[in-house]
Amino acid sequence: MAHQAPCLVVDHPASAAVGVGECALHPCRSAGHGEDEGGVVAGAAEAGEVDGQHRGGGVEGHGRPTLAQTWQTLREGDEAAARGLTAATGETADGALSPTDNALTVFLAVTCNDAEWPDDINTYRQGVAEDRERYPLYGAATANITPCAFWPYTPAEPPVEVDAEGPRNVLLLQNRRDASTPHLGGKMLREKFGDRARLISVDDSGHGVYVLGRNSCALNTTTRYLVEGEMPTKDASCRAD
Numbered sequence: 001m002a003h004q005a006p007c008l009v010v011d012h013p014a015s016a017a018v019g020v021g022e023c024a025l026h027p028c029r030s031a032g033h034g035e036d037e038g039g040v041v042a043g044a045a046e047a048g049e050v051d052g053q054h055r056g057g058g059v060e061g062h063g064r065p066t067l068a069q070t071w072q073t074l075r076e077g078d079e080a081a082a083r084g085l086t087a088a089t090g091e092t093a094d095g096a097l098s099p100t101d102n103a104l105t106v107f108l109a110v111t112c113n114d115a116e117w118p119d120d121i122n123t124y125r126q127g128v129a130e131d132r133e134r135y136p137l138y139g140a141a142t143a144n145i146t147p148c149a150f151w152p153y154t155p156a157e158p159p160v161e162v163d164a165e166g167p168r169n170v171l172l173l174q175n176r177r178d179a180s181t182p183h184l185g186g187k188m189l190r191e192k193f194g195d196r197a198r199l200i201s202v203d204d205s206g207h208g209v210y211v212l213g214r215n216s217c218a219l220n221t222t223t224r225y226l227v228e229g230e231m232p233t234k235d236a237s238c239r240a241d
Helices: 038-047 051-057 061-075 077-086 101-116 121-134 183-196 214-229
Strands: 007-009 170-177 199-204 237-238
Touching: 051 183, 051 199, 061 077, 170 214, 183 199, 214 237
Parallel strands: 007 170, 170 199, 199 237
Antiparallel strands: none
16 A cells, blocks of 8 residues: 555544633633631642643653652642652743643644634533533533633634544554543544544553554554554554553
């Protein structure tokens, strides 16, 4: 088979059906911790000093140990240790630009143009109230309003059709335990692409497989495809390293 221009989809939500509150870019709020329980948790979170840790560390599997350690030190009132852990990850607490700014900017440009987003604030207010009851742990945050509600730009071109018509050059990578985009979404997208695609399911957690992940099977399979044009002949699973 002649090598077609590669199409690589990594941990993509099924069929780009973006719903209200797909992401929530808000500082973490820690409620219910009085001063006697380590009120510094709420104080640091309100100041946004561990915001990047909370958002990114919990999504990427390899960041969770540091994230857990940060919250533990905050709960114990060890503010100096918590600040040290935050600084070690490259996050800033002094108003300087964060290393994640560029990635989030691109993410918003894609997300906000992929679908129509409600611009009525009451829509989000209602969603927050409903999801707070349905999903007490984090539902209110993910249903909250995002910059997409105020996005002033229109897509430069129509959305790409996701169907079985076209070249067989779509390699899908999906972690089995990705809390942000579950494995089921990868399987649904594979079905929509039909024989055009192959799905590589990885026995790992975290939101990101290629480059961001550390599974050698997934990394090698993807690199061979991108560099040599070697498309897997069938769907495959990568065991945990």
